[in-house]
Amino acid sequence: MSFNIALSGIAAAQKNLDTTANNIANVNTTGFKESRAEFADVYATSIFASGKTKVGDGVSTSTVAQQFSQGSLQFTNNSLDLAITGEGFFALTPDRASQDLTYTRSGAFKLNQDNFIVDNNGNFLQGFAVDAVSGENQSVSLSTTQPISIPTSAGAPRATANIFLSMNLDSRAVPTGGTVFDPTDRATYNHSTSVTVYDSLGEAHTATTYFRKMDPPAPAGVAAQWDTKLVWDDNTAHPTVPAPIAPATRNPKSWFDGGTLQFDSNGNFITPGAPTPIPTVTLPIADLNDNANGYLTNGAQFSADVVVNFRDASGVKLPTQYASNFDVSNLSQDGTTVGSLTGVDIDAFGRVLASYSNGDSSYLSQVSLVRFANVQGLKQVGNTSWKQSISSGEPIGGQANSGTMGSINSSALEQSNVNLTTELVDLISAQRNFQANSRALEVNSTLQQTVLQIR
Template identity: 85%
Template structure:
């Protein structure tokens, strides 16, 4: 009996050594979770045996329990490196159409040749669909997850229809002596500013807005400014010939807009409703007429290009203070085709792509999954797990809520192995093995002594 007990002790000590050695071997494995060998004594008796004199039958390995404590973060320069500070796991699938989910804490992700986010083994990182503008997720059901893709371009161009401009016009400016506006003569206007707009094919055009201070404002305004607009001014683009001017327009090919009026405090005077706020624009008939030469690439505008003297929200309006000319807001709603310039992932796991044309869009929200019993997960290698009967069903959710934890971009979760503790455990397991080996040796000596009795 003592022979079998000693053998069970050696087997248990070997299992302890194996577990410790595996922990030490993975001390630098990203997302690795250390294991702990847990043992139980073996005791068997019958209804007719005395429990008072019964000796145990040795030891057995009860379970190799993984310890899912948080590992420390290692910061990197790769925005696709992700780490979770919490209980959540990343969800992966082996291919784009599969629903066979595996779960990992190793967030060393990268783009594959098709611009999908994958791990080192080519498994696809799963995400929830989101609103591209607000980033609000549409579902947290694991059945709706999709592989996260990062498009390298911003999609089809969008023609400009509105320019938003607010500025301060210098009240100290002197009225121009000339009564005729000429964009090539600096003496015929006070201020100017330009913005790039885009046609339906994404080609860039320059729209320049000019301001001329009037000597006699219209009552009750204290000051008044004329506005002019020039499309693809040949002074800004010497290689572009000046457009042909229709008979209804000034020979210098400029457009007149509404006058801007200010009160004695320098505040913008909006017209009383139902009159529209001041604007200046280029009608579609002029833009799309080939005779004008504004569009030479076959593009067409479906709406006029209008300069609105306010910001997009209508909060910032022009002012006229005794201060230098200053553009406070200048934007437009058109885009050309843009190339990917950056990817950012916030604590909620929302993936935001930025493009060279100024566009940005939320692409997805990284899926996080938690379990009722993480120690019940089944290891499948490559620092990954699958659900089991004892782990419970996977519960999907968004990062930074509940116990899922936050997503940390440009970070990796290091192994939670404490090397000092493992080395101490290694010595302890070695001593345990030696002691059981000694017990086995003593048992063998006793058996030899019995056999030699005559």
């Protein structure tokens, strides 16, 4: 019996040594979780045996329990490196159509040849579908997850329909004196600013807005008025092209007439009363799409008028007229050309935002996180990955920064949670335990040899 007890002690010490050695071997493995060998004594007796004199039957390995404590973060320069601070796991599938999920804390991701986010073994990172503009997720059910793809281009071009412009017009400017506007003559206007716009094929055009301070008198309550005009692509190369204005005031060089901007004595923009809209410069599609005018020479066509709105997109910033230099406070437009990928950002909620060279940005997906009722019940499958088991319970999907899922840190990796100093101490302790049990086995052997030599 004592032989078996000593042998069980040696086996337990060996298991402890193996567990400690495995922890030490994975001290630099990203997302690795250390294990701890846990033991229980062996005791067996019959109904009629005396429990007072019964000796235990040794030791057995109860379980090798994984310890899912948080590992420290190592920051990197790769935005696809992800680390979780909390209880969640990343969800992975072996191929794009599979629902065979594995779970990991190792966030060393990269793009494969098809621009999908994968781990080092080619498993696809799963994400929830989101609204491209707001980033709001549409579902957090694991059955709706999809592999996350990063398109390298921004898609089809979008023709400009609106230009948003707000600025300060210098109140000290001298009126143009009623001279006929000529974009090539600086004396016929006071200020100008340009913006790049796009046609339906994504070709860039320059739209230049001009401001001319008008001579007094002004209507009651109006301190100053400014006339607005727009020139398309510096269209002075087509002097014979009819301009989209009345023949009586037509200039040999083409432009579009706009509304009149009015300001009070405090330099504030006078907003027309309802239902009169704020003045704009409208470029009618009938003129832009007319090949005879020469505005578009590449076969492109606009589907709507191009409108210069004298405000920002939200309607908060309006023009002003202060005694200060001409200054543009907002200038934007809603068209795009085809753009190439310039960057990928992932926020604490796991939302993946792609930025493109044409100024477009869109949310592509939201990294899905998963948690379990009993993480120690997860089944290890290698490559720092786990699968669900009966003991772990069902996987529960959710988004980062909600509940106990934890948050996602981009450009960071979770290091192994192994404490090397503690493991080395445990290694010494396991070695001593092994030696002691070996000594007990040796003593038992000596005693039996002595008994055999009695004559």
